[in-house]
Amino acid sequence: SQTIHQWPATLVQPVGSPLSLECTVEGTSNPNLYWYRQAAGRGLQLLFYSVGIGQISSEVPQNLSASRPQDRQFILSSKKLLLSDSGFYLCAWRPGTYEQYFGPGTRLTVT
Amino acid sequence: QKEVEQDPGPLSVPEGAIVSLNCTYSNSAFQYFMWYRQYSRKGPELLMYTYSSGNKEDGRFTAQVDKSSKYISLFIRDSQPSDSATYLCAMAGAQKLVFGQGTRLTINP
Numbered sequence: 001s002q003t004i005h006q007w008p009a010t011l012v013q014p015v016g017s018p019l020s021l022e023c024t025v026e027g028t029s030n031p032n033l034y035w036y037r038q039a040a041g042r043g044l045q046l047l048f049y050s051v052g053i054g055q056i057s058s059e060v061p062q063n064l065s066a067s068r069p070q071d072r073q074f075i076l077s078s079k080k081l082l083l084s085d086s087g088f089y090l091c092a093w094r095p096g097t098y099e100q101y102f103g104p105g106t107r108l109t110v111t
Numbered sequence: 112q113k114e115v116e117q118d119p120g121p122l123s124v125p126e127g128a129i130v131s132l133n134c135t136y137s138n139s140a141f142q143y144f145m146w147y148r149q150y151s152r153k154g155p156e157l158l159m160y161t162y163s164s165g166n167k168e169d170g171r172f173t174a175q176v177d178k179s180s181k182y183i184s185l186f187i188r189d190s191q192p193s194d195s196a197t198y199l200c201a202m203a204g205a206q207k208l209v210f211g212q213g214t215r216l217t218i219n220p
Contacts, residue, residue, distance in 0.1 A: 032206065043212040044155075044199070051206065059207075090154055098143040098162075098203035102154035 002027035006091050006103040013110055019064075019078040021106050023091030026072065032094040033074040035066055037087045038105075044090070050074060086110045114138050117200055117211025126220050130187040134200035134211045137181065143203035144176050146185045148196045149213065155199055159185065190218045 048066035147155035159174040
């Protein structure tokens, strides 16, 4: 069966510090991968998606970036965090059909 | 106008009640519809997935799609306290899903 992992689970970082969040999927190959952010009490905002290694589509202009160095690995990064980057970051994968499956999430607090 | 509209609630009902959660959408290109359940501080969990008009049942849950009215619903029968969560509707468009804002539901024992 397929499993999606995210780490770390929680993170507290000062403004201006770098960020690296990692997502890996097991039990499947060549999945579509997605990064979302969910602010408190808000809906899901799609940040990036990838249909293959090295292929990244950005949905919103921001100081975040994403990379897919391996088939089942998706990384979300920032060089300098802003207070507004605080939120719940979710990685999701999609098999050949339309539904998506989410990971456990990373709760980021920028102080 | 948002592509997907969902009443954020909160919705509070007694245990055993029938719950109705709803979303409307504006893009007629949406053909696949999903409901997710999200517990506090957890990732969303896929609950139901359907692509045709009509009803789909899974245990106490029924998903209903009316493409002519651009309206989808999720019904929960015999609601339990463990059903307390935020419910998000989602609709498939090309490579992406478009989500509603989510409805926070509380089932009171």
